[in-house]
Amino acid sequence: MYEVLLVVYLLVALALIGLVMIQQGKGADMGASFGAGASNTVFGAGGSGNFLTRATAIAGTLFFALSLVLGNMTAKQAKPDDQWQNLEKPVAEEVQQPSSEKSDVPTN
DSSP: OHHHHHHHHHHHHHHHHHHHHHSOOGGGHHHHHTTTTGGGOSSOTTOSHHHHHHHHHHHHHHHHHHHHHHHHHHHHSOOOGGGSGGGTSOHHHHSOOOOSSOOSSOOO
């Protein structure tokens, strides 16, 4: 379930980026109001403002909601304790004890 939501989250993020990049700035509306380029629009003479604005709002809402759901799911996942267990061992236990064979170094 987590992986499916993560893929949907990625697709919504890409859609949101695309929708924002497609939209025109406020200065571009001046030329369209006098008829310049209105016949070349895909969404009609009224422009694509309403459609793109609504689609961006829906994608933004989905992005926000999926962020909350994925964050909540991640916070509730159990973290394995054994991942950091080796840090709890004292250093003296990790050092290999010398063998019982005779060595050249005298011990006191």
